[in-house]
Amino acid sequence: MSPEPVCTPPAEWKEGESGPLQVSVLFMDLISSSDFASVMGLREYAEYVQAFHDLCLRQTRFFFETFSKTEHLDYSVQIVGDEMVVFLHTDNPPNDVYLLICLAVALKCGWLGSPMNTARLNSALSSTGLAAGINFGQVWARRAGGRFALCGFALNVGKRVESASREGERYQIFVSDPAFKQINRRIRNLLFEPRRIVPMKGVVVPIGVHEVAECFMNMGKRLEPELLQGFERMAHQALARNSFDLWVHACWQVYQAAQANDRITDEALRLCEHVLNIDPKNPAALYHAGQAMAERDQKEIALLYYEDLTRHWPMFADAWLELARVQKALGHADQAKTSALQARRRGVSEQEAA
Numbered sequence: 001m002s003p004e005p006v007c008t009p010p011a012e013w014k015e016g017e018s019g020p021l022q023v024s025v026l027f028m029d030l031i032s033s034s035d036f037a038s039v040m041g042l043r044e045y046a047e048y049v050q051a052f053h054d055l056c057l058r059q060t061r062f063f064f065e066t067f068s069k070t071e072h073l074d075y076s077v078q079i080v081g082d083e084m085v086v087f088l089h090t091d092n093p094p095n096d097v098y099l100l101i102c103l104a105v106a107l108k109c110g111w112l113g114s115p116m117n118t119a120r121l122n123s124a125l126s127s128t129g130l131a132a133g134i135n136f137g138q139v140w141a142r143r144a145g146g147r148f149a150l151c152g153f154a155l156n157v158g159k160r161v162e163s164a165s166r167e168g169e170r171y172q173i174f175v176s177d178p179a180f181k182q183i184n185r186r187i188r189n190l191l192f193e194p195r196r197i198v199p200m201k202g203v204v205v206p207i208g209v210h211e212v213a214e215c216f217m218n219m220g221k222r223l224e225p226e227l228l229q230g231f232e233r234m235a236h237q238a239l240a241r242n243s244f245d246l247w248v249h250a251c252w253q254v255y256q257a258a259q260a261n262d263r264i265t266d267e268a269l270r271l272c273e274h275v276l277n278i279d280p281k282n283p284a285a286l287y288h289a290g291q292a293m294a295e296r297d298q299k300e301i302a303l304l305y306y307e308d309l310t311r312h313w314p315m316f317a318d319a320w321l322e323l324a325r326v327q328k329a330l331g332h333a334d335q336a337k338t339s340a341l342q343a344r345r346r347g348v349s350e351q352e353a354a
Contacts, residue, residue, distance in 0.1 A: 010089055011074070013143040021141035021148065024096035024134065024179065025155055026086040027162035028056070028107060031129045031172070033082040049082055051114045055227065056084045059110050062224035063103050076147055085158075087150060089141075094182040097136055097175070101183075101190065104132040104173045105215050106222045109251050112238050113230015121237040129245070131172040133162025133209075136179040154178075160200035161209055167198070171212040171247045174198075180210045188317050188347060189216040191283055214283045216318075218258045219251050231255075239271070249275050250284035257288065264292035281312040287319060294326055302326050310342070317346035321353060 010021055030052055037045050060077045078085045086103065088096040108130050111117065117127040137154025157176060165174035170193065175183075180192070191214040197206050223231060235252045238245065249271065256268050264272075269292040275285040290305035306323035313319060324339035340353040 015143055018142035020138050021089055022093055023139050023150060023154060024088045024093060024100055024136045025158040026100040026104060026132060026134050027158050028084045028104060028130055028132045029162055030082040031131050031166055048116050051116060052082060053079050055110050055114060058224050059107055059227060060086060063106060067222055068099055093136060097134060097179045097182045098187060100134050101212060102217055102222055105217060106219060109219050109231045110223055110227035112234045113227060118234060121234055121241055126241045127238050131162060131165040133158055133165050133174050134179045135161055135176040136182055157203060157207060160203055164198040164200060164209060168211045173212040174209040177208040191313055191316055214250050216254050218254050220255050220258055246275060246279055246282060253284050253288050263295060264288050283309060283313045283316060290322060299326050299329055315346060317343050317348050321348050
């Protein structure tokens with residue numbers, strides 16, 4: 001007979017206890033690994049997959065134990081073949097979903113410096129990538145061997161979301177409707193594409209997903225130090241080779257701005273201008289180009305960048321905030337007031353928007 005469901009916090013469950021558990025789950029996979037397996041030798045492919053394993057183990061350990069300081073019991077990592085699964089179940093589900101998005105972006109950055117990508121980029125080839133799916137829901141959990149054995153439909157959906165993410169056009173990180181509802185659009189350093197319905201094998205009820213469109217997180221704090229060195233070394237080459245992998249640009253820009261005391265260097269400005277030639281609506285390029293112009297006292301040009309940014313990405317709170325500041329500096333008091341109110345609508349505090 002199965003043990004009775006428990007109502008105590010998961011950290012207090014005893015060995016063998018079981019019950020429902022709210023879980024955030026991240027599935028991360030090597031893109032096109034089967035294609036590479038078909039043309040690589042056994043040893044070469046094994047080294048390729050092992051590099052993925054090493055990345056996942058090193059980055060998840062650093063991320064949870066050093067950066068976010070999550071208690072060991074609250075998360076678990078499983079790596080099988082070309083796939084990694086991370087389960088996170090604390091008493092703060094919105095933060096769990098947010099942390100898994102942060103982790104997914106950090107893993108993509110770390111993978112740029114992998115041995116295979118280093119060799120490919122040095123040979124003027126494009127880099128290989130990672131895709132991710134994130135879901136949130138209730139599963140049945142059983143405490144066993146100091147860990148939780150988990151089972152439930154939420155895990156199946158998470159895997160299907162990851163499979164769909166390969167069709168993404170930006171970060172290839174998909175967040176399901178249930179997970180997205182946990183963080184909503186008030187997360188100021190993340191932007192999302194509009195909701196879309198994607199077909200999922202074995203899932204009868206339609207599931208909506210939101211692709212991460214832009215990330216303004218500083219990877220300098222979130223990447224394991226040696227992986228950060230690899231990202232620093234290969235980011236510029238990746239941008240030169242991967243014309244449409246512009247997620248690298250945003251991560252690089254935010255990191256470089258932090259290194260330069262939150263200022264935009266001439267080199268960073270030139271990179272923004274280059275990216276805008278490829279993608280005129282690119283949010284990171286518009287934001288940092290606007291900042292660069294404001295810093296150089298060319299506020300009329302900064303105004304144009306921020307106006308474009310708020311037009312294309314109206315949910316971006318900090319875009320409205322910076323637009324209000326430039327409008328105020330130019331003496332456009334009424335327009336500045338309206339922009340500040342738009343920023344407050346999207347989560348900026350009244351004090352910050354003043």
